[in-house]
Amino acid sequence: MAFQDQTLTCRDCGKGFVWTASEQEFYQQKGFQNAPVRCPADRAAKKARMDGGGRQRELHEITCANCGRKDSVPFQPRGDKPVLCGDCFRKQRDGELKVEEKHDSVEEEEIKESPEPSEEKAPEEKTEESEEK
Numbered sequence: 089m090a091f092q093d094q095t096l097t098c099r100d101c102g103k104g105f106v107w108t109a110s111e112q113e114f115y116q117q118k119g120f121q122n123a124p125v126r127c128p129a130d131r132a133a134k135k136a137r138m139d140g141g142g143r144q145r146e147l148h149e150i151t152c153a154n155c156g157r158k159d160s161v162p163f164q165p166r167g168d169k170p171v172l173c174g175d176c177f178r179k180q181r182d183g184e185l186k187v188e189e190k191h192d193s194v195e196e197e198e199i200k201e202s203p204e205p206s207e208e209k210a211p212e213e214k215t216e217e218s219e220e221k
């Protein structure tokens with residue numbers, strides 16, 4: 089079925105606006121049941137308000153396994169790993185901090201949910217035995 093441009097009335101500003109055929113097609117593809125109630129300008133304005141309104145990524149509250157501070161992380165913490173606050177996470181990543189793993193296997197799992205995009209894996213620690221005199 090071909091779509092035809094429709095003229096709708098914006099709920100916010102009361103002006104008429106054109107709901108184009110291609111937009112209708114887009115809506116149908118997305119499975120939206122309802123026609124837009126706002127003109128594109130008001131839709132953009134509303135979206136901007138929503139974006140600024142703090143509905144960001146879902147945060148999970150954690151207690152840092154190192155310093156005990158409460159923090160939120162943008163990923164779902166897994167029960168079998170110590171969860172760190174942002175500061176400690178960075179320190180650990182930079183090698184300034186060693187966090188005791190609960191389990192023995194020291195397989196280095198790559199941290200997929202790192203808050204910041206980290207480049208590759210950290211270089212493997214050199215097992216240089218420092219000879220002390």
Ligand SMILES: [Zn+2]
Nearest residue numbers: 098101127130
């Ligand atoms: Zn409007």
Ligand SMILES: [Zn+2]
Nearest residue numbers: 152155173176
């Ligand atoms: Zn911490």
